[in-house]
Amino acid sequence: MLFFRLLMGLTLGYALSRAYTGFAGSVNRAYTTGSTKLLRTLMFMFFISSLITAAFLFNADPTTFGLWINPINFGLLAGGALFGFGMSFSACCDSGVLTDLVTALPRALVTLVFFGMGVFIGFPIERSSEFVTATWLNTGTFETGVFFPDLFKWDGLNGYLGAIVLTALLCGIVVFLSLKFESSRKRNNTYA
Numbered sequence: 001m002l003f004f005r006l007l008m009g010l011t012l013g014y015a016l017s018r019a020y021t022g023f024a025g026s027v028n029r030a031y032t033t034g035s036t037k038l039l040r041t042l043m044f045m046f047f048i049s050s051l052i053t054a055a056f057l058f059n060a061d062p063t064t065f066g067l068w069i070n071p072i073n074f075g076l077l078a079g080g081a082l083f084g085f086g087m088s089f090s091a092c093c094d095s096g097v098l099t100d101l102v103t104a105l106p107r108a109l110v111t112l113v114f115f116g117m118g119v120f121i122g123f124p125i126e127r128s129s130e131f132v133t134a135t136w137l138n139t140g141t142f143e144t145g146v147f148f149p150d151l152f153k154w155d156g157l158n159g160y161l162g163a164i165v166l167t168a169l170l171c172g173i174v175v176f177l178s179l180k181f182e183s184s185r186k187r188n189n190t191y192a
Helices: 002-019 023-033 037-057 074-090 094-103 105-128 160-187
Strands: none
Touching: 023 037, 023 074, 023 160, 037 160, 074 094, 074 105, 094 105
């Protein structure tokens, strides 16, 4: 199993570095060039991974898989804003750092150091502060957070059909808005 995980890690790392696929890179590329192709590709990958996850969880007890369902609270909003600012300053996130280590070493190294510092500063706060541990919403299966299948228990497939449809709808909204943004950049001659 260790060899399999090593092989999969190398394969995914190689694919990320060759494709220059980073989550923050998709937003940065859309902002700087107007192209939203990477953003749309990531939404497709996200939807496919949610389909595969639903297939694994269907007719099983989801609490036995060790899923990481995060609470929705002020800590999530603040952490998301801080992470977004960091990605904007460095033009990459954790997956982008892996690709940028080869092409933009100084920027990627600074990002990697501060990303690591943020983790070591953030984890003690995460364990002890109530604004990070308490949740605003809870759907029931897990102690914290929203688990989409809980919202659609009535759909006949333990909520997984509704969860897939909702995920497809959310991904579709992102794709639609990205296409509108790209077309407006093309109309204004700011597309590169």
